[in-house]
Amino acid sequence: MGFTAHFWRGIRTGIPFFLLVAPFGMLFGVVATEAGLNLVEAMGFSVVVVAGAAQFTAIQLLSDQAPVWVAVISGLAINLRMVMYSASITPHLGGLSLGRRILAAYFLVDQTYACSLLDCEEKPHLTLDEKWGFFLGITTFLIPIWYGSTFAGAWVGNAVPIGIGLDFVVPIAFLSMVAPGLRTGAHRAAATVSVILALCLVWMPFNLGLLVAGLGGMMAGAEVERRSLS
């Protein structure tokens, strides 16, 4: 098994996430158009920013007449979690050439990250080339869907029937990504602690509650792992 085999495995892994990415991208296209952006600007967001939740927030703030810097800072606050993505994928993909690391950083979104990291964790014997193949496979499938669905949403505008229960697409998708990864007591401790902290810290500004909850969960997982080894 080399690069190619894992590339295809990445594509297969990415396929079900079509159900998450396509409606989310379309919804963004529709919302952006309704807020007064043209097709090129809506695409600009999806191609340059590549981060759904931050894009929605920025558009919403701009259409509420917030200053540009508020929209930018709020979007970046939502994306702060990506620093942690970058840190935790680095032990696996850090050995790539600079050009490939730049590409990996650009494509490091929730789904590509979560699938890749959980896969690297589950299959520690994979070589750098194979891990890169898997990451690129997911990316090659999902990123064009993100661009394409934004385009479709912006193209048809508000003619899109916004289906029932669409608000719950993101929770269902994230929970189903994480659930199989709760393999050990340490993983379950990390998830439990972070959920409790996240619920207790929703009052914190700039999405900081999420970061504190995430760090707390990571510390819980690491501590349980350390104790089980010693």
Next chain:
Amino acid sequence: MITHWDAWITIILLGLGSFCLRFIFLGAVGGRELPEWVLRHLRYTPVAILPAMVAPLVVWPQATGGETDPLRLVVALATLAIGYLTKNSILAMIGGGLIIVGGLQIFG
């Protein structure tokens, strides 16, 4: 209405900033070995961050204006249970999707 200037300044600054957030460790650390205690923490990043992102959306859904909804709680727990027991995220996603769509048809 959002002006074209505002849209493009936001796109460029938010895009550059988000890229830097993603690149910071990949770029600065690269192939260097991290200490074991750091790696031990980083292993738990996805199972800590993703549930923490989702938890408030499950307990206080946007669609109900922040009011706790038993159907959405059940859907979230069912999705988690299916994924955990079958080790298959596709089944979990389909299961959760069917329950919410069906549940909204019946109770909504």
